[in-house]
Amino acid sequence: xxxxxxxxxxxxxxxxxxxxxxxxxxxxxxxxxxxxxxxxxxxxxxxxxxxxxxxxxxxxxxxxxxxxxxxxxxxxxxxxxxxxxxxxxxxxxxxxxxxxxxxxxxxxxxxxxxxxxxxxxxxxxxxxxxxxxxxxxxxxxxxxxxxxxxxxxxxxxxxxxxxxxxxxxxxxxxxxxxxxxxxxxxxxxxxxxxxxxxxxxxxxxxxxxxxxxxxxxxxxxxxxxxxxxxxxxxxxxxxxxxxxxxxxxxxxxxxxxxxxxxxxxxxxxxxxxxxxxxxxxxxxxxxxxxxxxxxxxxxxxxxxxxxxxxxxxxxxxxxxxxxxxxxxxxxxxxxxxxxxxxxxxxxxxxxxxxxxxxxxxxxxxxxxxxxxxxxxxxxxxxxxxxxxxxxxxxxxxxxxxxxxxxxxxxxxxxxxxxxxxxxxxxxxxxxxxxxxxxxxxxxxxxxxxxxxxxxxxxxxxxxxxxxxxxxxxxxxxxxxxxxxxxxxxxxxxxxxxxxxxxxxxxxxxxxxxxxxxxxxxxxxxxxxxxxxxxxxxxxxxxxxxxxxxxxxxxxxxxxxxxxxxxxxxxxxxxxxxxxxxxxxxxxxxxxxxxxxxxxxxxxxxxxxxxxxxxxxxxxxxxxxxxxxxxxxxxxxxxxxxxxxxxxxxxxxxxxxxxxxxxxxxxxxxxxxxxxxxxxxxxxxxxxxxxxxxxxxxxxxxxxxxxxxxxxxxxxxxxxxxxxxxxxxxxxxxxxxxxxxxxxxxxxxxxxxxxxxxxxxxxxxxxxxxxxxxxxxxxxxxxxxxxxxxxxxxxxxxxxxxxxxxxxxxxxxxxxxxxxxxxxxxxxxxxxxxxxxxxxxxxxxxxxxxxxxxxxxxxxxxxxxxxxxxxxxxxxxxxxxxxxxxxxxxxxxxxxxxxxxxxxxxx
Numbered sequence: 001x002x003x004x005x006x007x008x009x010x011x012x013x014x015x016x017x018x019x020x021x022x023x024x025x026x027x028x029x030x031x032x033x034x035x036x037x038x039x040x041x042x043x044x045x046x047x048x049x050x051x052x053x054x055x056x057x058x059x060x061x062x063x064x065x066x067x068x069x070x071x072x073x074x075x076x077x078x079x080x081x082x083x084x085x086x087x088x089x090x091x092x093x094x095x096x097x098x099x100x101x102x103x104x105x106x107x108x109x110x111x112x113x114x115x116x117x118x119x120x121x122x123x124x125x126x127x128x129x130x131x132x133x134x135x136x137x138x139x140x141x142x143x144x145x146x147x148x149x150x151x152x153x154x155x156x157x158x159x160x161x162x163x164x165x166x167x168x169x170x171x172x173x174x175x176x177x178x179x180x181x182x183x184x185x186x187x188x189x190x191x192x193x194x195x196x197x198x199x200x201x202x203x204x205x206x207x208x209x210x211x212x213x214x215x216x217x218x219x220x221x222x223x224x225x226x227x228x229x230x231x232x233x234x235x236x237x238x239x240x241x242x243x244x245x246x247x248x249x250x251x252x253x254x255x256x257x258x259x260x261x262x263x264x265x266x267x268x269x270x271x272x273x274x275x276x277x278x279x280x281x282x283x284x285x286x287x288x289x290x291x292x293x294x295x296x297x298x299x300x301x302x303x304x305x306x307x308x309x310x311x312x313x314x315x316x317x318x319x320x321x322x323x324x325x326x327x328x329x330x331x332x333x334x335x336x337x338x339x340x341x342x343x344x345x346x347x348x349x350x351x352x353x354x355x356x357x358x359x360x361x362x363x364x365x366x367x368x369x370x371x372x373x374x375x376x377x378x379x380x381x382x383x384x385x386x387x388x389x390x391x392x393x394x395x396x397x398x399x400x401x402x403x404x405x406x407x408x409x410x411x412x413x414x415x416x417x418x419x420x421x422x423x424x425x426x427x428x429x430x431x432x433x434x435x436x437x438x439x440x441x442x443x444x445x446x447x448x449x450x451x452x453x454x455x456x457x458x459x460x461x462x463x464x465x466x467x468x469x470x471x472x473x474x475x476x477x478x479x480x481x482x483x484x485x486x487x488x489x490x491x492x493x494x495x496x497x498x499x500x501x502x503x504x505x506x507x508x509x510x511x512x513x514x515x516x517x518x519x520x521x522x523x524x525x526x527x528x529x530x531x532x533x534x535x536x537x538x539x540x541x542x543x544x545x546x547x548x549x550x551x552x553x554x555x556x557x558x559x560x561x562x563x564x565x566x567x568x569x570x571x572x573x574x575x576x577x578x579x580x581x582x583x584x585x586x587x588x589x590x591x592x593x594x595x596x597x598x599x600x601x602x603x604x605x606x607x608x609x610x611x612x613x614x615x616x617x618x619x620x621x622x623x624x625x626x627x628x629x630x631x632x633x634x635x636x637x638x639x640x641x642x643x644x645x646x647x648x649x650x651x652x653x654x655x656x657x658x659x660x661x662x663x664x665x666x667x668x669x670x671x672x673x674x675x676x677x678x679x680x681x682x683x684x685x686x687x688x689x690x691x692x693x694x695x696x697x698x699x700x701x702x703x704x705x706x707x708x709x710x711x712x713x714x715x716x717x718x719x720x721x722x723x724x725x726x727x728x729x730x731x732x733x734x735x736x737x738x739x740x741x742x743x744x745x746x747x748x749x750x751x752x753x754x755x756x757x758x759x760x761x762x763x764x765x766x767x768x769x770x771x772x773x774x775x776x777x778x779x780x781x782x783x784x785x786x787x788x789x790x791x792x793x794x795x796x797x798x799x800x801x802x803x804x805x806x807x808x809x810x811x812x813x814x815x816x817x818x819x820x821x822x823x824x825x826x827x828x829x830x831x832x833x834x835x836x837x838x839x840x841x842x843x844x845x846x847x848x849x850x851x852x853x854x855x856x857x858x859x860x861x862x863x864x865x866x867x868x869x870x871x872x873x874x875x876x877x878x879x880x881x882x883x884x885x886x887x888x889x890x891x892x893x894x895x896x897x898x899x900x901x902x903x904x905x906x
Contacts, residue, residue, distance in 0.1 A: 007890045009603075010759050010860060011039040012133035014872070017865045019129065022111040023079035025065075032111065033066050033074060039132075040139060041889045048072075054096030064093050072105040083108045083115055133860075137603050140610055163277045164189065167270065176264045182415035184261055186422050187228060188274070190252075193426050196283040198433060199446070200249065206278040208245055209271070217271035221264040232257035253447035256422060283430075315537070315572060316367045318609070319586050322565045322598060323535040324475055325371055332375060336382045346379045350401035353468060356478035357459040357519060359409030362420025364478050365452060366427050369407060373431035376402050377438060384439065396441045404428050405450040408467055410459040417456040424452040460495045460518055464526045472530045476523050479537035482582055483515035485547075500554065514541055517551045524559040527591050533564070535588035540569045543585055543621050545804025545816055549630035552619035555589075556626050562593045563617040567600040567609060569808060583808050585621065599623065620801045623891060627898045629802050632819035636904045639786060639823055640779050642814040645679070645749075645772035648692065649731055649739035651719030653712045656691040668708040674698055679766060681751035681775040687853035694771055695736040696743065703736065743768050744780035748787050751776055754810045755855075759863075760791055760871065761799065761810060762854035765843075777812055785832050788839030789823060791871070792878035797893040798822075822900035824881035831881040838874040845870050 015035055022028045030050050037048065048068040056062045066074040075090040077083065086108040094102060106117040116138055117124045127135045168185050171177075176184070195205040208227065213220045230238065231252045238247060266274075317325075328349070335341040349372060356364045380399055404424045411417035425448055436443045455462065459480075467473075483492065492515055499518040516538045523534045542551055555561040567586035586600075597617050600609035614623035634641060648654050655678065656664060665672055671693065678692040693712065695703070703709055717735035720728050731739055746767050752775055754761040765787065772778045779786060789795055798821055804811040812818075824831070845867050849857055856862050879886040882900075887893045 008040060008136050009133045012136050013860045013863075014868055015039050016129050016132050017868055019111065020865075025076050025078045025081075028111070029065055029076040032076070039136070043888075048074075054093050056092055057095050062089075062093050062096065064090075067097075067101070068103070069097075069101045071103055072107055073103040074107045074109070077108070077110045079110045079112055081110050083110060083113060086110075087115065087117065137607070160277070160280050160282070163273065163280070167273050167277065170270055170273065171264060174265055176262070179414065180261050180264075183259060183418065184264060186415075186418050187257060188224075188277075189419075190256060190422055190426070191227075192278055192280075193282045195278060196281055197426075197429055198444070199252075199429060203278075204249065206275065209275060209278065212243075212245060213271065215271070216268045217266035220266040220271050220274070225261075225263050228257045228261075251447050253449070256425075256448070313363075313367055316364055317371075318567055318600070319477060319535050319537060319588075320364070320368050320371060322567075322586075322600070323477060323533060323588050325375075328372075328375060332378060336378075339383070342379060342382055346376065346383075346401060349376060349379075350403075350406070352474045353406055353408065353471065355408045355410075355464065355467065355473045355476045357410045357464065357476065357522070358478050358480040359411050359417075359420055359454065361416040362409060362423050362452070362454065365407045365409055365420065366423050368477070369402075369404065369424065370427050370431060372402055373428075373434075376400065377431075377435060380435065381438070396435055396439050396443050400432070400435060400443065403445075403450050404452045407452040408473070409452065409454040410457060410462060411454060412456075412458055414456050417454045421452055421454045424454075460499065460522060464522070473526075473532050476526070476532060476534040477536070479584075480516045480519040482539050484539070484541070485512055485514050488515055513547055513551060514539060517542060517547065520551060520555060521559075524555050524561050524589075524591070528559065530591070533588065533590045535565075535586060537572070537584055537586050540583050540585045540805060540808075543587070543619055544802070545811070545813065546631055547804075548619050549628045552626075553628050553630075556619070556628075560591045561589050562591070563597070563619075563621075564588045564590060564594045565598040565600070566617050566621045568602055568621050569805075570602050570609070571606050583805070587621075597623075622801060622894055624895050624898050625902075627902060629816060629820050629901070631815040633815070635819045635821070636901070637821070637823040640782050642750075642777055642779050642818045643742055644740065644814075645774045645776040645778055646738045646740040646742055647774035649720065649728060650716045653715040653719065654693045654695075654738065656693070658689050658691075661691045664708065668706050670702065671706055671709050674702075674709075677770040678773055679749055679770050679776060680773040681753060684749065684764070684776065685751060685754070685762060685853060685855045687855075692738075692771055692773075694738075694743075696741050698736065738771075740774065742778070742780070743771060744778070746781055747772065748779040748782035748790070749776045750778070750790070750812055752812050753806050754812070756800075756805075756808050756810055757860060758858040759793070759860065760796055760858060761812065762858050763787060763791055764854075777814055777818070784836045784839050788835040788842075788874055789878055789881075791839065791842060791874065793871075793875040794878050794882065794887075794893055794897070795821060797890045798897055800890070801894055820901065822897050822904055824878070825900065825903075827881040831877070834877045835874070835881060838870070838877045842867070842870045842874055 015038075019032060019035065022032055033048075033050075037043070048066050050066055052064040052067040054062050054064060064073055065076045073090055073093065075086045075093075077086045087106065090106045090108060094106075097103075104118065104120055106119065108115050108117075112129050113126065114129070114132070114135075115124055115126045125135065125138050164185070167188075168181070171181055171184070191200070191205045194200040195203055205227075208223070209220065213223050227246065227249065230242070230246050230249055234251050235247075331345060332342075335345060352372075354365065354368055356362070359365055380396070383399065407424060409417070409420055411420060428445060432443045432445060453467070455467070464473075488496070496513055496515065496518045499521040516536070519536060520538075520542070523536070526532065527534060541547055552561075565586075565588040567584075569583050569585055572582045572584040597614040599612045599614050599617060599621060601612055602609055612623075616623060616625060618624050618626045619628060656675065661675060665675075674693055674695055675691050676694040678690045680690055682688070683690045693709065695709075695713075703713070713736045717732050720732035720735065723729055746765065748763055749766055749772055750761060750763050765782075766772065799810055799812065799817055802820065803813060803817045827835075845864070846854075846857060848866070849864060852862075857864065857867060876886055882896065887896065
């Protein structure tokens with residue numbers, strides 16, 4: 001399994017630091033290249049050869065510094081030498097290679113400067129050694145990654161959404177709101193789109209507004225009301241004396257204009273706004289942007305409560321390509337020259353059924369339908385080619401078999417449900433126009449007859465088995481609401497618990513699992529004994545921390561769910577107004593196995609994914625067996641117990657900054673002996689000081705003499721009494737004390753939250769003089785050996801895959817991370833001493849940089865070389881305590897740790 005991009009970047013940083021003084025081609029080139037390939041987890045001995053002999057054009061012999069046949073040729077030079085000359089030399093060597101040996105890339109380097117040439121695309125990239133970690137992605141194909149590129153939003157979509165959002169806001173301001181406003185806006189959207197896409201004549205709607213309405217906007221509402229009525233009336237049923245400009249509009253039907261709405265009201269500025277909206281070329285706008293429009297007019301409170309996140313086209317493609325689209329295109333390319341099989345394939349497409357059980361404005365359904373229609377267009381092209389050869393006429397309308405009634409959605413809110421239905425008609429029309437243009441036959445489906453079945457209701461209250469009259473959905477897809485376990489309403493909590501079948505002991509599920517887990521369970525139940533495939537977008541919390549053991553135990557062991565593909569954590573971003581930033585994963589699954597499993601790795605959470613094949617994808621989204629990590633009350637190994645730091649629960653009244661401490665002691669000098677250093681994560685990591693009043697065992701007569709201390713104690717009491725939580729109010733009886741009073745003689749401190757960019761969570765030793773806060777975990781009486789193992793790459797690999805996350809940062813826990821961590825099994829005394837010595841060296845080197853914070857020391861960009869090397873030595877010592885060979889990648893570490901965990905817990 002390939003290394004993660006984070007691991008590669010960490011190795012690249014270490015490589016750059018270790019080779020900062022490298023300079024001599026003859027002396028250092030081979031060692032340099034061995035280390036270079038190691039960055040990518042590649043054994044040079046397995047793939048590449050040094051000093052590969054070739055015959056040049058002049059029949060003389062040459063020696064390639066390093067050749068990986070069919071992949072990359074490397075030519076090294078001493079520092080400062082001419083790299084253009086090195087490239088010409090490398091090109092000369094290629095003439096002596098046979099076809100299978102010819103490389104795709106040439107890399108030339110003088111130990112500081114690198115130039116990578118892509119011979120296929122005739123491009124190159126240049127960078128310095130210090131910039132290597134920023135450029136590792138340029139070697140993606142060399143190491144077996146396949147880059148997937150997804151299209152970003154078109155700016156015209158954004159402009160249209162914002163304009164419609166402002167028009168919506170103004171209508172709402174004047175008092176035209178609720179259901180009427182929602183339907184009204186959808187009608188305007190349809191008319192604007194129809195104006196540029198041949199549903200109406202070109203600019204027919206715009207001309208009607210400009211010519212038939214007053215500049216002050218006073219009659220615009222009545223004119224629109226009249227137009228809506230005409231659009232809902234058959235031509236043969238319209239008034240005989242109707243204005244010709246109105247008479248020219250087509251009959252639409254589809255129930256879009258049948259409801260009688262209150263007449264709105266416009267002014268001159270609103271009329272100008274609508275005309276400006278009509279000036280946009282709506283033929284270039286994806287109907288999926290209606291979701292963005294909806295997002296742009298929702299208020300923040302409503303958005304948070306409903307869990308709505310407009311989904312960009314780019315992100316939708318990530319899901320549907322892996323779920324079915326890539327496979328369908330592969331099938332098509334395999335049979336496109338076989339007419340009978342092509343017809344069978346087309347028939348299969350036309351019978352497929354899709355469900356988005358949290359469809360919002362229909363973005364997933366819209367893009368899915370568009371992509372399938374594009375595939376159908378290729379089928380028609382192939383059929384047309386064969387029919388042309390036999391001189392048969394192609395009647396396009398009889399050969400377009402895909403239609404919107406293959407698509408189903410469930411949406412909680414009425415307005416987005418209506419938008420989804422209309423948007424499906426619009427994308428259908430767009431695709432019909434593409435077919436018309438391709439074959440020179442005008443093809444339009446008017447009046448509207450078929451429609452996507454969008455149900456306005458709660459997906460968790462609806463029986464999905466009743467949505468189809470017969471048969472099953474082929475695919476279930478979408479992004480259910482992003483509502484965390486602590487943000488759910490009581491109803492939502494009850495739905496989650498119920499979806500788990502109210503199993504005994506599951507009462508706490510509603511407080512642990514995110515809302516999306518109910519969609520996973522409901523989908524798993526639906527697909528039993530069916531070939532239906534599912535892919536859902538979720539926050540990454542369901543594949544990290546405590547939720548994994550609960551949710552995936554049910555999915556795997558009760559419903560035989562197997563993951564077919566997964567996108568690891570990436571940032572869910574789009575161009576909608578009030579853009580929601582969340583960290584997501586995509587999981588594709590079914591109740592049967594697949595031999596073509598794919599994991600999509602991200603170099604960084606904002607970048608492009610890289611496709612990696614896997615034997616099995618477990619609930620932590622790695623290529624390993626389906627082992628689940630559950631909460632434990634005590635460690636699985638014989639190590640000291642971990643506990644929380646101390647929660648003050650004081651409203652800030654027992655805590656002091658440096659400045660506050662100085663001012664406080666001026667007023668109350670006698671309190672000095674009760675002020676202790678407080679070890680809280682932020683201050684600990686950033687070399688800042690914080691203090692607390694630690695009044696455990698304080699002499700009551702002392703307290704009586706200190707009025708400033710008594711004021712603070714009284715403030716703590718009032719803070720606790722005013723709380724709504726009974727668990728807080730009960731501590732009002734001991735207002736001088738922290739809620740927790742853990743003060744061991746010595747302890748190891750672990751920040752509960754730490755940046756994912758750090759290769760190690762910076763831990764440290766303290767004694768009882770300092771008070772650990774609840775932002776830290778601690779190991780009372782932990783020893784240097786325990787510190788050494790916890791500060792190793794072995795433990796950090798476990799953390800990365802098992803712990804929960806706060807956004808993308810590590811959120812350390814004792815129940816999941818520490819208590820389940822598989823420590824080395826029976827290490828020898830010598831191995832323990834070696835780990836202790838290497839751990840002491842890490843602390844010693846830290847001490848040399850006492851002016852630098854731990855955040856700076858463990859920032860990959862500023863980590864001192866000595867500290868890097870000290871950790872590498874510690875990593876090696878810990879690795880050897882687990883087994884005789886060191887580990888070559890995070891994946892190998894994790895596979896080993898899962899095996900060891902299984903042995904400890906079986």
